[in-house]
Amino acid sequence: MIAAIYARKSTEQHVADEAKSVTRQVDNARAFALARGWTVPDEHVYVDDGISGAEFERRPGFQRMLALLPDPPFSILIVSEQKSIGREASETAYTIKRLAEAGVEIFEYTHGRSLIPRNAIDKVVSGIQGFADEAHREATAARVHEAHVRLHKAGKVVGGRVFGYKNVDVFKGVDAHGRPLRSHVERVIDPTEAAIVVQIFKLYDSGLGIKRIAKRLNADGAPAPKYGRRVDGLTQIGVWSQSTVCAVLGRETYRGIVIWGKTKKRNSWGKLDTTDRPASEWHRVAVPHLRIIDDSLWKRVQSRRHDVEGKTVRFASGRLSGRPRKDAVQNLLAGIATCGVCGGGLVVERSNNKKGQYAYYICHRHRALGTCTNTLRVSVDDMNEAVLAAIETHALTPEAIEQVVRLTERDEVAEQRAMLERERKDIQKRIAVVTDVLTQGHADVASLVSKLRELEARALAISADLVALRPVPRLAPAVIDDRLSEWRRLLRSSVTQGRMVLQRVLRGRITFTPRTHPIGGELDGYTFEAATRFDRLFTGLAVQRPAWLTGSGTGAEDIGPEDTPEADYGRLLEAVEARIYKSEKGWRALQDSNLRPPGS
Numbered sequence: 001m002i003a004a005i006y007a008r009k010s011t012e013q014h015v016a017d018e019a020k021s022v023t024r025q026v027d028n029a030r031a032f033a034l035a036r037g038w039t040v041p042d043e044h045v046y047v048d049d050g051i052s053g054a055e056f057e058r059r060p061g062f063q064r065m066l067a068l069l070p071d072p073p074f075s076i077l078i079v080s081e082q083k084s085i086g087r088e089a090s091e092t093a094y095t096i097k098r099l100a101e102a103g104v105e106i107f108e109y110t111h112g113r114s115l116i117p118r119n120a121i122d123k124v125v126s127g128i129q130g131f132a133d134e135a136h137r138e139a140t141a142a143r144v145h146e147a148h149v150r151l152h153k154a155g156k157v158v159g160g161r162v163f164g165y166k167n168v169d170v171f172k173g174v175d176a177h178g179r180p181l182r183s184h185v186e187r188v189i190d191p192t193e194a195a196i197v198v199q200i201f202k203l204y205d206s207g208l209g210i211k212r213i214a215k216r217l218n219a220d221g222a223p224a225p226k227y228g229r230r231v232d233g234l235t236q237i238g239v240w241s242q243s244t245v246c247a248v249l250g251r252e253t254y255r256g257i258v259i260w261g262k263t264k265k266r267n268s269w270g271k272l273d274t275t276d277r278p279a280s281e282w283h284r285v286a287v288p289h290l291r292i293i294d295d296s297l298w299k300r301v302q303s304r305r306h307d308v309e310g311k312t313v314r315f316a317s318g319r320l321s322g323r324p325r326k327d328a329v330q331n332l333l334a335g336i337a338t339c340g341v342c343g344g345g346l347v348v349e350r351s352n353n354k355k356g357q358y359a360y361y362i363c364h365r366h367r368a369l370g371t372c373t374n375t376l377r378v379s380v381d382d383m384n385e386a387v388l389a390a391i392e393t394h395a396l397t398p399e400a401i402e403q404v405v406r407l408t409e410r411d412e413v414a415e416q417r418a419m420l421e422r423e424r425k426d427i428q429k430r431i432a433v434v435t436d437v438l439t440q441g442h443a444d445v446a447s448l449v450s451k452l453r454e455l456e457a458r459a460l461a462i463s464a465d466l467v468a469l470r471p472v473p474r475l476a477p478a479v480i481d482d483r484l485s486e487w488r489r490l491l492r493s494s495v496t497q498g499r500m501v502l503q504r505v506l507r508g509r510i511t512f513t514p515r516t517h518p519i520g521g522e523l524d525g526y527t528f529e530a531a532t533r534f535d536r537l538f539t540g541l542a543v544q545r546p547a548w549l550t551g552s553g554t555g556a557e558d559i560g561p562e563d564t565p566e567a568d569y570g571r572l573l574e575a576v577e578a579r580i581y582k583s584e585k586g587w588r589a590l591q592d593s594n595l596r597p598p599g600s
Contacts, residue, residue, distance in 0.1 A: 001037075003076035004044035005029040006065060008084050010053050010137075022047045029078040032109035044074050053087030053137060054270025056095070066095075070102045077106045082115055082129050084108075087137040088270055089130035096126065137270060152260045155287050157185040159260065162253055163225040163244075164197045164292055166190045187290060194292045196222050200248050201293050205300050207336075207508035210249075214240040249305060255298045256291035259284050300345060304335040332384045332495050333510070336502060339363040340513030340526075342372035348380055361512075376514045376523045378542055386542035387528070388491055388498060391505060394532075417466065424462045431455045507531040512542070 007025035026045060033040045046061040056062065065077075077099060079085060085106075086092040096115055099106055106115040117123040148158045161167055165187045172183035196217070203213045217224070217240040224240050225247075252259055261283045267273040293301075330348075337346035344365035351358050360377035434452045438445065490497040510530040517524040526542045 001039070001076055002044070002074040003033045003038040003040050003078055004046065004065065004072075004074040005033075005040055005078050006046045006062065006084060007080065008048045008053065008059070008062070009050060010087070022049050025080045025084070028080065028109055032078055032107070032112075033076075038076055040078075052266075052270060052272075053083055053133070054266070055272065056086060056088070056091050058272065066098070069098060072102055072104055075103060075105065077104050079106065079108050079115075081108050081110050082126070083133040083136075085115075087133045089127065089134045092130045092133070093127065134270075141266075141270075148260070149283060151184060152258070152283050153285055154184075155186075155258070155285060157187050161226070162187065162251070163248065164190060164193045164254065165290065187287075189290065189292065193223060197248055197254055197292050200245060201254075201297055201301050204245075204249060204304065205297060210242045210245050214242055214245050217245075249301055253287075253290060254293045255295060256286060256288045257284060258287050258290070303345070330495065331380070332499050332502070333361065333387065334499075336499070336506070336509050337361065337383075338509040338511050339365065339372060339374050340511045341374040342366075344372060346512060349377065374514055376526070378525060383526070383542045384498075387502075387510065390528075391502060392488065392491060420462050420466050424459060424466075427455055427459045427462065431459070505532055515541070 005026055007022040007029065009022050009025075026047065030040055046065040048059040048061040051059050065072075082092065082096075085095055096106060096117075100116045107113070108115060115126065117126050152158045157167055166189075167185050168188055170183045170186055171180040174180055199222075200213060200217070203216065204210075208216070222240065225244055248254070259282055261277055261281055264275050264277050265272065267275070333346060334348070335345065338344070339346055342363065342365050344363055346361045347364045347367065349360050349362045349367060351360075359380040361380060361383050362377050363372045363374040366372040366374050431452065434448055434455065438448050438452070491501045492498060508531055510528050512526040512528045514523045515525050515527050516522065528542060
């Protein structure tokens with residue numbers, strides 16, 4: 001008689017336990033078959049190694065065997081015990097029923113008995129055994145979880161490898177055969193990878209985006225995180241991507257805090273189904289010796305991540321460019337403005353007094369840490385207006401807009417081409433896998449043929465899309481004028497939209513340097529500058545408007561684009577400011593009395 005063998009080793013069993021290894025199970029099953037005169041062809045030995053008994057669909061050997069039903073080429077199936085079939089009572093009972101209805105007798109060689117129930121009593125016994133196997137699985141999972149919590153609280157490694165560190169085995173003595181016994185795994189800093197982690201944080205803090213950081217790391221050939229085998233079987237691409245950079249920026253291990261238990265690996269049925277745990281169930285432990293990033297840099301990076309999350313611009317046509325934010329931006333320059341004295345960020349300080357509410361930009365390091373000498377406070381409204389007026393004058397010109405749009409759309413075309421190329425390679429690999437399975441003839445031919453046609457159709461569509469991708473042509477004047485008017489409208493339509501325009505035009509952050517007033521020698525405002533995406537320096541002046549100055553003008557409305565290409569914008573605005581002083585009859589009074597106007 002033709003017999004088949006199925007062997008499985010669970011994830012909760014140790015590889016060193018030879019009595020439970022799949023190799024030993026197959027050997028014992030062959031001996032059991034030989035003693036009864038049964039023949040076991042090699043093609044009917046089905047093995048799943050290191051897979052939980054609660055999984056049924058994810059067991060390739062098991063599914064290959066079931067695919068032969070309802071007319072299998074064997075009439076006997078040999079397993080070590082009922083739990084080899086599965087450790088989920090209902091699924092195990094259903095599988096035994098399917099095999100029995102197909103005419104297959106199931107034997108467990110451990111007890112030498114059949115697992116096919118003949119009557120109600122046999123079904124009860126089989127059900128009780130299935131219940132016991134499932135309860136054992138749940139108890140084992142609970143013990144493993146408790147052990148992991150204990151190791152985590154002790155600062156030991158629970159889980160896989162983290163970029164920036166090495167996992168080091170710690171041994172405790174030897175066994176009876178003189179082999180070293182591993183006690184636990186500890187994490188130590190890897191200097192080479194830690195330097196890359198610091199570089200990522202500093203690049204992001206300097207104003208670079210996630211995508212540009214990944215491109216720079218790849219161009220420099222920086223080592224990338226190494227991951228395990230992909231679920232779909234494809235080879236991992238060992239380069240930096242937006243997701244890996246984001247993972248580094250959000251991992252608290254780099255500031256000396258290890259968190260474990262954020263996700264739950266399996267559902268109540270024991271199947272792989274990763275879900276998030278509530279924050280109240282997370283386990284946090286401080287591990288100072290693993291710190292790579294200091295708290296100051298960590299807080300600045302997280303603050304900027306929160307500010308720039310979901311950067312987007314919506315045009316009047318309804319087209320969205322970028323990912324929408326989850327919340328509205330409150331401050332135009334948050335995460336963009338940098339102090340020219342210490343290099344820290346400018347933040348908004350709000351105060352209330354009898355005259356009302358006031359909001360000022362002030363150096364964060366001076367306000368929170370006291371490490372910067374820049375004590376200057378400038379009104380949020382005045383700072384924002386100065387920056388918007390300067391960006392409108394210097395950057396929102398037809399030539400600049402065309403260059404920004406071309407750079408942006410050229411990058412989008414290149415990224416889209418690379419994405420399509422990756423998808424085409426993936427489709428080709430999938431087609432090869434399906435073709436190989438069809439050649440073997442051990443599967444549902446109709447469904448595989450349908451899947452093959454679907455993949456081939458997608459491959460043709462990708463080829464057509466690649467042919468359609470062309471270099472961005474020179475923009476028509478009408479298109480430039482339309483985009484220019486759109487960006488001018490968006491710049492002042494709301495704080496959120498204005499900020500998004502700034503981020504698209506600027507390259508990095510805006511540096512604000514305190515300026516000393518030519519009369520009196522005291523700080524009265526900021527000069528600022530920033531690089532733009534079209535390699536023209538963007539400069540300007542932001543001052544606190546004197547309370548005695550009447551009118552609604554800022555002093556910049558007399559300056560047109562034709563005045564600025566070759567001129568020093570700062571000196572130009574100083575001249576405007578002087579004209580305003582004279583127009584209010586304050587300049588002569590100031591010279592005569594040698595006093596500053598009240599409120600200045």
